[in-house]
Amino acid sequence: MSTMHDLIVIGGGINGATTALFAARGGMDVAVIDRGPLCREASGVNAGTLTMQMTRVALIPYALRAHHMWATAREWLGHDVGVVVCDGLSLAFTEQEAELLAFRAGKRREAGAPITLITGQQALQIEPGLSDKALLAGHCRVDGYANAYLTGLAFRTALLDAGVTLTENNPATDIRQTSSGFEVVTKKGPLRAKRVVIAGGVWIEEMMGWLGIDLPIKTLVNQLAVTERIPTAMRTVVGIANGLLSLKQYPHGTVVIGGGWQGSGSREGGTCSLLPERLVGNIRLACHAVPALKDARLARAWTGFEAETRDALPAVGPVPGIHNAYVIGSIHSGYTSGPYLAKLLADQILGREPDLPLFPIDRLLKPEPLAQG
Amino acid sequence: MVSPHCHFDVLVLGGGPAGMVSAITASQNGLRVGLIDEQVEAGGQIWRAPWASSPQGYESPEARDGNKMRDRLALSSVTCLFGRRIWSVTDRYRVDLLGADGVEIFQAPHLIVALGAHERVIPFPGWTLPGVMGLAAATIMLKAHGLAPPKDWVLAGVGPLLAAVAAGYARKGHPPKAIIDLSGPSDWFAALPSLASRPGLFKQGVGWVLSIVSSRIPIYFRHAIRRAEGQDRISACVIGPVDADGKSIDGPEVGIACNAMMVGNGLVPGGEVPRLLGADQVYRHELGGWIPECDPFGRTSLEHLYAIGDGAGIRGGAVACSAGKLAGLAAAHDAGCIDAGAFAHQSAQALAEHRKLSAFSDAMAHMIRLRPAQVASIEADTVICRCEDVTRQDLVAAARAGARDVNQLKHFTRCGMGPCQGRMCGDVAAEILAQEHRLDRQAVGYWTARPPLRPISLQSMLGRFDYADIPIPKPAPL
Numbered sequence: 001m002s003t004m005h006d007l008i009v010i011g012g013g014i015n016g017a018t019t020a021l022f023a024a025r026g027g028m029d030v031a032v033i034d035r036g037p038l039c040r041e042a043s044g045v046n047a048g049t050l051t052m053q054m055t056r057v058a059l060i061p062y063a064l065r066a067h068h069m070w071a072t073a074r075e076w077l078g079h080d081v082g083v084v085v086c087d088g089l090s091l092a093f094t095e096q097e098a099e100l101l102a103f104r105a106g107k108r109r110e111a112g113a114p115i116t117l118i119t120g121q122q123a124l125q126i127e128p129g130l131s132d133k134a135l136l137a138g139h140c141r142v143d144g145y146a147n148a149y150l151t152g153l154a155f156r157t158a159l160l161d162a163g164v165t166l167t168e169n170n171p172a173t174d175i176r177q178t179s180s181g182f183e184v185v186t187k188k189g190p191l192r193a194k195r196v197v198i199a200g201g202v203w204i205e206e207m208m209g210w211l212g213i214d215l216p217i218k219t220l221v222n223q224l225a226v227t228e229r230i231p232t233a234m235r236t237v238v239g240i241a242n243g244l245l246s247l248k249q250y251p252h253g254t255v256v257i258g259g260g261w262q263g264s265g266s267r268e269g270g271t272c273s274l275l276p277e278r279l280v281g282n283i284r285l286a287c288h289a290v291p292a293l294k295d296a297r298l299a300r301a302w303t304g305f306e307a308e309t310r311d312a313l314p315a316v317g318p319v320p321g322i323h324n325a326y327v328i329g330s331i332h333s334g335y336t337s338g339p340y341l342a343k344l345l346a347d348q349i350l351g352r353e354p355d356l357p358l359f360p361i362d363r364l365l366k367p368e369p370l371a372q373g
Numbered sequence: 374m375v376s377p378h379c380h381f382d383v384l385v386l387g388g389g390p391a392g393m394v395s396a397i398t399a400s401q402n403g404l405r406v407g408l409i410d411e412q413v414e415a416g417g418q419i420w421r422a423p424w425a426s427s428p429q430g431y432e433s434p435e436a437r438d439g440n441k442m443r444d445r446l447a448l449s450s451v452t453c454l455f456g457r458r459i460w461s462v463t464d465r466y467r468v469d470l471l472g473a474d475g476v477e478i479f480q481a482p483h484l485i486v487a488l489g490a491h492e493r494v495i496p497f498p499g500w501t502l503p504g505v506m507g508l509a510a511a512t513i514m515l516k517a518h519g520l521a522p523p524k525d526w527v528l529a530g531v532g533p534l535l536a537a538v539a540a541g542y543a544r545k546g547h548p549p550k551a552i553i554d555l556s557g558p559s560d561w562f563a564a565l566p567s568l569a570s571r572p573g574l575f576k577q578g579v580g581w582v583l584s585i586v587s588s589r590i591p592i593y594f595r596h597a598i599r600r601a602e603g604q605d606r607i608s609a610c611v612i613g614p615v616d617a618d619g620k621s622i623d624g625p626e627v628g629i630a631c632n633a634m635m636v637g638n639g640l641v642p643g644g645e646v647p648r649l650l651g652a653d654q655v656y657r658h659e660l661g662g663w664i665p666e667c668d669p670f671g672r673t674s675l676e677h678l679y680a681i682g683d684g685a686g687i688r689g690g691a692v693a694c695s696a697g698k699l700a701g702l703a704a705a706h707d708a709g710c711i712d713a714g715a716f717a718h719q720s721a722q723a724l725a726e727h728r729k730l731s732a733f734s735d736a737m738a739h740m741i742r743l744r745p746a747q748v749a750s751i752e753a754d755t756v757i758c759r760c761e762d763v764t765r766q767d768l769v770a771a772a773r774a775g776a777r778d779v780n781q782l783k784h785f786t787r788c789g790m791g792p793c794q795g796r797m798c799g800d801v802a803a804e805i806l807a808q809e810h811r812l813d814r815q816a817v818g819y820w821t822a823r824p825p826l827r828p829i830s831l832q833s834m835l836g837r838f839d840y841a842d843i844p845i846p847k848p849a850p851l
Contacts (some may be wrong), residue, residue, distance in 0.1 A: 169773075294831050
C-alpha cells in the first residue's frame with residue numbers, strides 16, 4: 001500500500017502550492033500532484049500584477065495582507081519572484097470613466113485600500129510616461145508586480161525544502177472516499193491521504209464532480225502581450241477605471257500589456273488562442289495610456305485561463321458534507337490574493353482559527369431538491 | 374477595424390519552391406489561391422531573386438530555376454501578396470498581415486504552410502560579436518544583394534551550403550581566408566553515391582570543389598570554431614579539432630585573424646504556424662527537429678492544413694517542389710475541385726519523383742544534422758540565448774532545479790523569451806536540457822509557438838483610432 005499522507009493537494013498552482021507549503025510547515029505530511037509542471041497554467045502565465053485597484057472590494061483586506069506576503073516573499077518563500085513594489089495609477093479618460101473611477105476608488109478605500117483620487121496633471125508628475133489625456137486617476141502606493149513565470153521555480157524549491165512529496169506531470173482522474181480518508185487516482189498510481197484539497201484552477205468543477213458536488217466554474221481566457229526590451233517608459237503600474245488594462249515595465253525593460261481581454265478556447269480542449277482584433281484593441285488602449293509604447297515592438301502574445309464562480313468571489317473552504325475535503329480557487333485577481341487565502345485555508349486544515357473568514361462554497365451550490373412527499 | 378478578405382479558397386504561406394509550386398498547382402486545378410511572402414518577390418532562400426538595385430547578378434542553376442518558376446507564377450492565376458509580414462495565424466484559417474499599407478486580414482478554408490527553415494546556431498564564445506553572421510544570411514547577401522564580405526573573412530560550419538558559399542564568393546573574387554568544416558573528407562565521400570543520383574547537382578558540386586581548389590583556400594576538415602575574439606567586432610577566431618561526432622578533442626588550436634565570419638551548422642524546420650494552430654508534432658532528428666506530423670501529401674492532423682517544404686522537415690529545394698505539387702493537388706482534391714481518380718493519376722508521378730529524390734536529400738540532411746556531442750562541448754559560460762543573455766550554466770542550473778521541459782526551462786531562465794522566440798537558441802537549449810536529464814528530445818518537448826510570428830511594432834498594429842473607437846469590454850465586477 002502507498003503511504004497514508006496527512007494531506008493531498010490536487011493542483012500545484014499558487015493556491016495549491018501555498019496551502020501545501022503552510023500545511024507542511026505546520027507539521028503535516030503533504031503530497032502535491034499536478035497534471036503538468038508546477039505553476040504552468042494561470043499562476044505562471046498571468047500578468048503578475050499585485051494591485052488593489054483591480055481587486056474586488058470584498059477581497060481588499062485579503063489582498064492587502066497578500067501584497068505584504070509578496071513583498072516579503074524572500075522571507076517565507078525563499079525567492080523574491082521578481083517582486084517590485086511601486087505606485088499604481090488607475091486612469092479615467094472620459095467623464096463617465098471618471099465617475100466610475102471615483103465610485104470604485106471610494107468603495108475600495110472604504111474596504112481599506114489606500115487609494116486617493118488625483119488629477120491627470122498630478123498623475124503625470126508621478127508617472128511622466130503617461131498620456132496627458134487622463135482626467136482623473138486613482139493613486140495607490142500599495143501596488144506592484146511579480147514575474148509570474150518565476151512562480152513555479154520559487155514554489156518548487158520551497159515545497160521540496162518543506163518536505164512535501166511533489167509529483168509533477170501526473171494528472172488525477174478521480175477521488176474515492178475510503179474509511180480512512182481519500183484515495184486519489186492518478187496516472188502514476190493511487191495516492192492516499194486523510195485529507196484532500198482541490199486546487200485545480202479552471203478544472204475544479206470536474207474535480208468537485210468526483211466528490212459528487214456540482215460547483216459551476218466559468219472559464220475566462222485572458223489575453224496578454226509583452227514588448228521587446230525598451231528604454232524606461234514607465235515606473236508604475238497603470239490601469240484604467242473599468243479594469244480592462246494593466247501595464248507595467250519590468251526592470252529588464254519589457255512592458256507587459258494585460259487587462260483581461262478575452263481570447264477563445266475551452267478548458268476541455270486545454271488550448272486557447274488569441275483573437276487578433278482583441279489584441280489590437282488592448283494595445284490601442286495601452287498606447288493611449290502610455291504613448292511611448294508605440295515605438296516598441298511586440299515580442300509575444302499569449303493566453304491564460306482564469307476561473308470564476310457564479311458571483312465572481314472565491315471558492316475557498318471545506319467541501320460541504322464531506323469531512324476533511326477542501327477546495328480553493330476562483331479567487332479573482334487570484335495571483336495577488338492567492339497566497340494569503342491559501343495560508344488561511346492551511347490554518348483551518350491545521351485546526352487553527354483563520355485570521356479572516358474563508359469563502360465557503362455553500363452559497364454557490366444548487367439547493368437540495370425538496371424531499372419527496 | 375479592418376475586415377477580412379475572404380475570396381480565396383486557399384492561402385499559401387511562403388513563396389519558396391514548396392509554396393510557389395503548391396500555389397501554381399492548386400490554381401491550375403481550379404482553386405483561387407493567394408500566395409503570401411514577406412519578400413517583394415517569390416523565390417524563398419534557394420531561389421532568392423536579386424534585388425533590382427544590387428550591383429551584379431548572381432549566376433547559378435538556382436537563379437535560373439528561380440527565374441523559370443517566377444515566370445510560371447506570373448502566368449498563373451495565383452494572386453501574389455508579397456512584401457507582407459505574417460504576424461498571426463488563427464483558426465480555420467485567418468492570417469493577419471502587416472504590409473506597406475498597414476494591417477490586412479485574409480481568410481480561407483485551406484491553408485498551405487511553406488515557411489522554410491531557419492539557421493541552427495551552435496554557440497561559441499564571441500558568436501554574438503558584430504561581424505559574425507549566419508551562413509544562410511551569407512547566401513542572401515550573395516544572391517539578393519551581390520554584396521562582398523570584408524577582406525579576410527572565414528567560413529565555418531557544416532554541409533553543402535559551406536561549399537556553395539565558398540565557391541559563390543570565390544567566383545566573385547572574394548574567396549574566404551579559410552574554410553573550417555565540421556565534416557571530414559570521409560563524410561563527403563560517404564555522401565557521394567546519393568549525390569550521383571542527381572547528376573545536375575553532382576555537376577554543380579564538382580564546380581564548387583573546382584572553384585574552391587583553384588582559389589587555394591585552406592580547408593580545415595574536422596575542425597570547429599572554438600571562439601571568436603575582438604573588442605567591438607570580430608578581429609580573430611580560434612579553431613580546434615573535433616572528432617567524427619563533432620566533439621571538441623585535444624589537438625593544436627589555430628588562430629586566424631579575420632574581419633568577418635560566416636558560420637552555419639545546418640537548418641531547423643520553421644514549424645511555428647502548425648504549432649500555433651495545434652497540429653500534432655513529432656521529433657525527427659534526421660529531418661532537423663520538431664515537425665508537424667504529415668501524410669505524404671503534406672496533410673497535417675488538422676483538417677485542411679498542409680505543411681510542406683523545409684518547415685515540415687529539412688529536405689531541400691527539389692523535394693520541396695514535389696511536395697508542393699502533392700499538397701497543391703491534395704488541396705484541390707480536398708476542396709472538391711478534382712475527383713479521386715484525377716487526384717490519384719496526377720499525384721502518382723509526383724509521389725514517384727518524391728521518393729526518387731529522397732536518397733539525395735536524406736544524405737544532405739544527414740550531413741547537417743545536429744551533433745549532440747558538439748552541443749555537449751559548449752562551454753559553461755557561453756551565451757546560448759542572446760536575446761536574454763542566458764548561458765549554458767544557467768540552463769544546467771535550471772535543469773537541476775527541476776525544469777524538465779523546454780517551456781518550463783523558459784520560465785526558469787527567460788531562455789527563448791526574447792524577440793526571436795527561441796528560433797536561434799531553441800534547438801541547442803532543448804538539447805542541453807535533454808542531455809542534462811538523459812532524456813530524449815521527444816521528452817523535453819517543443820517551444821510553444823506564440824504570435825507575433827515575427828516582431829512587429831505596436832505603432833504598425835494600431836492603425837488610426839480614436840479613444841471612443843476602442844471596443845473596451847464592460848467593466849470587471851466591483
